[in-house]
Amino acid sequence: MLLPKQKAWLSSFRKTVLYAFITLIITISISLFGIITYTNGSAKDNSRRAFESSLWCALQLQIQSYRLLDYLIELDESAFPLGGDAFFEYDLLMSRVDLLREGEIGSLIRNFEEGRVVKHLNLINGELELLSFNISKLEQGDTSYLTNIIERIQRLQPKIDEFVSLVNKGSTEYIDKDHKNFEHSLSAIQVLSMALLICLLLLSFFTVKALIELQKSLKETNKLKAGMQAVHEDKANMLSFIHQELRSPIHAILGIAQTVKNTPSAQSSTELSEHIEDAGDQLLQSIEMFSDLAQIETNRFSLLHTTDNLQKHVEACLTQFESQMARKGLQSIVYIDPLLPKDITIDFNRFKEIIISLLQNALTHTPSGSISVQIRPSILAIPLMTTPPASTQETRMLQIAVKDTGLGMSEQLQENLRMNPMLPQDEESILRRIGLNLTLCNKLVKYMNGEIHFYNTPKKGCEFWVDIPYYVERDVSQIDKPKKEPSHQPCVNRHVFLIEEDSHLAKVLSNQLATLGLKVTLFKEGSSPSKEKPDAIILGNSTCLERDGFDMMEQRKKQGIPILSYSINAVKQGEQYITPLSFPLLQSQIEKKITQLFK
Numbered sequence: 001m002l003l004p005k006q007k008a009w010l011s012s013f014r015k016t017v018l019y020a021f022i023t024l025i026i027t028i029s030i031s032l033f034g035i036i037t038y039t040n041g042s043a044k045d046n047s048r049r050a051f052e053s054s055l056w057c058a059l060q061l062q063i064q065s066y067r068l069l070d071y072l073i074e075l076d077e078s079a080f081p082l083g084g085d086a087f088f089e090y091d092l093l094m095s096r097v098d099l100l101r102e103g104e105i106g107s108l109i110r111n112f113e114e115g116r117v118v119k120h121l122n123l124i125n126g127e128l129e130l131l132s133f134n135i136s137k138l139e140q141g142d143t144s145y146l147t148n149i150i151e152r153i154q155r156l157q158p159k160i161d162e163f164v165s166l167v168n169k170g171s172t173e174y175i176d177k178d179h180k181n182f183e184h185s186l187s188a189i190q191v192l193s194m195a196l197l198i199c200l201l202l203l204s205f206f207t208v209k210a211l212i213e214l215q216k217s218l219k220e221t222n223k224l225k226a227g228m229q230a231v232h233e234d235k236a237n238m239l240s241f242i243h244q245e246l247r248s249p250i251h252a253i254l255g256i257a258q259t260v261k262n263t264p265s266a267q268s269s270t271e272l273s274e275h276i277e278d279a280g281d282q283l284l285q286s287i288e289m290f291s292d293l294a295q296i297e298t299n300r301f302s303l304l305h306t307t308d309n310l311q312k313h314v315e316a317c318l319t320q321f322e323s324q325m326a327r328k329g330l331q332s333i334v335y336i337d338p339l340l341p342k343d344i345t346i347d348f349n350r351f352k353e354i355i356i357s358l359l360q361n362a363l364t365h366t367p368s369g370s371i372s373v374q375i376r377p378s379i380l381a382i383p384l385m386t387t388p389p390a391s392t393q394e395t396r397m398l399q400i401a402v403k404d405t406g407l408g409m410s411e412q413l414q415e416n417l418r419m420n421p422m423l424p425q426d427e428e429s430i431l432r433r434i435g436l437n438l439t440l441c442n443k444l445v446k447y448m449n450g451e452i453h454f455y456n457t458p459k460k461g462c463e464f465w466v467d468i469p470y471y472v473e474r475d476v477s478q479i480d481k482p483k484k485e486p487s488h489q490p491c492v493n494r495h496v497f498l499i500e501e502d503s504h505l506a507k508v509l510s511n512q513l514a515t516l517g518l519k520v521t522l523f524k525e526g527s528s529p530s531k532e533k534p535d536a537i538i539l540g541n542s543t544c545l546e547r548d549g550f551d552m553m554e555q556r557k558k559q560g561i562p563i564l565s566y567s568i569n570a571v572k573q574g575e576q577y578i579t580p581l582s583f584p585l586l587q588s589q590i591e592k593k594i595t596q597l598f599k
Contacts (some may be wrong), residue, residue: 014234021202023163025196025203025474031192032196049069053099053104055167057100059091060096060099061096061100061160061163061164062565064092064096064548065087065160067093071086071089075146086135087135090131094128096515097128100121101121102138108174109170112160112166112170116169117166117170120166121163122208123159124156124163127159130152130399134148134152135149138539148291160266171576215283219348224273227266232294235294235298236298250280250284252306253397254276254280254284265449266446269455269538280432285356286436289357289440292353292440292444293436293443298310303347303350303447305345305389306342306348308344308348309343310341310342310344310375311342314351314355315334315588317359318332318373321360321363324363328363328366328368329368330363330368330370331369331370331371331505332371332372332583332585333370333373333584333585334369334375334585335586335587336374336375337374337375344471345389345471347448350448353444354400354444356437356442358400358402358441358464361398362402365461365462366461367407367408368406369405369461370405370505371403372404372505372508373401374402375399376399377399378398379395379397380467382395383449383450386469396472397470400465401464401465402464403462407459408456408457408460408462409462414454417442417454419433427487432523441466445468448466448468450466450467450469450470451466451467452467453466491516491517491518491594491595493596494517494518494535496518496520497523497534498510499537500524500541501541501542502540504526509540509590510522512585516591521534524542532560535561536563538563539563539570562597563578564579564581565581566582566585579593581593
């Protein structure tokens with residue numbers, strides 16, 4: 001069996017051999033096509049035409065010389081005056097000489113017989129040019145030059161015959177050389193073609209072998225995936241087992257804590273029981289979160305849609321953290337937009353897990369201040385992959401916004417949150433980077449075809465908003481606007497003074513009161529209530545109470561103006577005439593208190 005290093009070396013060797021074969025094939029192909037192009041190129045065709053023309057022009061020179069000689073021999077007294085016929089025959093002969101001396105023909109025959117052809121051609125040209133004077137005299141009727149011209153042409157004729165013989169010999173040698181070159185090129189093409197064929201066969205062999213190995217690798221990968229799936233399922237089963245086994249003792253602990261808290265005893269026992277109860281709740285939530293993460297990872301997660309009251313479930317989430325927020329002195333509030341239907345269809349267990357995860361994150365980063373949960377319609381388009389349950393008629397989008405006024409999140413945590421949690425990653429790595437709460441929240445939102453975003457302000461807090469789809473039946477799908485309350489309702493058109501310095505808390509509380517049809521006037525630090533007589537006063541966080549005392553409040557009480565307050569100091573000092581409010585400020589609590597005041 002090969003060692004890992006040997007396998008790696010062999011793999012590298014195979015890659016090198018494969019790349020070498022591919023390079024060799026490319027080189028052979030280029031060489032092959034180059035030789036074919038050279039053999040069948042236009043340059044070869046032009047050279048062959050020049051060779052054929054040179055041989056034809058040499059023969060024409062020989063024939064034309066005989067024609068000129070015959071013409072001169074047959075001249076008699078009756079032929080004169082010649083009228084340019086002698087010059088015509090002479091010029092025709094010289095034109096053949098010019099064709100042999102110039103252009104591609106001249107370039108070609110210069111190489112015949114090591115230059116002897118050119119020497120003969122120059123000699124013939126010189127001799128013929130000397131005849132031009134005698135030809136002109138003959139044209140003028142002087143027959144004394146006729147015999148001299150005939151003798152000189154007859155003496156030149158053997159040289160012309162030898163020139164034609166040399167051209168014919170040189171042409172034959174040229175043809176033989178060209179044919180040998182062609183045969184050599186053809187042999188090279190055959191050899192390269194065979195080499196190319198062999199290389200292609202070898203490449204095909206390597207390709208087939210690589211495909212076989214790839215198929216084996218795919219089978220092994222599928223086996224590994226099946227094994228990983230089995231491991232994940234085992235982990236999910238183990239977590240489910242842990243969840244099932246620990247649920248009973250955890251419930252027992254919570255029951256004991258509740259019993260201790262309700263039994264008259266010392267204050268310390270009550271606080272201890274509250275801590276036990278909170279710890280048990282957190283432990284139970286953590287186990288359920290781990291179980292949900294394992295089910296999502298193994299594709300065993302499913303949504304169970306039910307139809308129920310939205311406000312009830314949202315307020316239950318915040319009430320669950322009441323004791324933890326009270327120990328830290330945090331103020332919390334809930335607002336549900338009246339544009340949303342009262343009853344909706346959604347997986348309320350997952351819906352509550354998203355809110356709880358965001359609240360736990362807000363508790364972690366908020367040592368003091370306020371936390372709000374707002375549920376409102378979303379402006380995002382409905383995801384294409386969303387399919388409503390069979391019992392519903394319409395799909396809509398809602399938005400969960402959880403905002404705090406704490407310290408904000410670190411830069412590293414923000415960068416980790418911007419990574420897509422649905423990408424293939426190590427689960428433990430995700431948990432270490434962003435924690436259990438936000439990991440589950442991100443995956444739940446993605447699984448429900450929603451979107452999650454956040455905004456962070458250092459030292460001033462952060463806000464998460466989640467957009468997820470929900471479903472309504474046809475009879476409630478027409479609820480696009482809140483119904484106007486009848487004019488006889490006691491809360492409608494009532495005027496309320498709100499004294500609150502926390503702008504975040506004041507804004508959400510104003511929305512709550514506006515839902516009941518109340519007109520709200522907000523007063524902050526540095527401003528004093530107007531002399532206008534309101535129908536009620538809600539007293540929140542304000543240092544003006546310490547500065548001005550409760551004279552103003554007592555005066556308002558004498559005027560018959562009811563006062564509500566969630567300020568601990570205000571409730572203690574004015575418990576006779578102040579109606580207390582408690583955190584979390586739930587919409588149901590505000591509606592109940594206000595309705596009782598204006599009966």
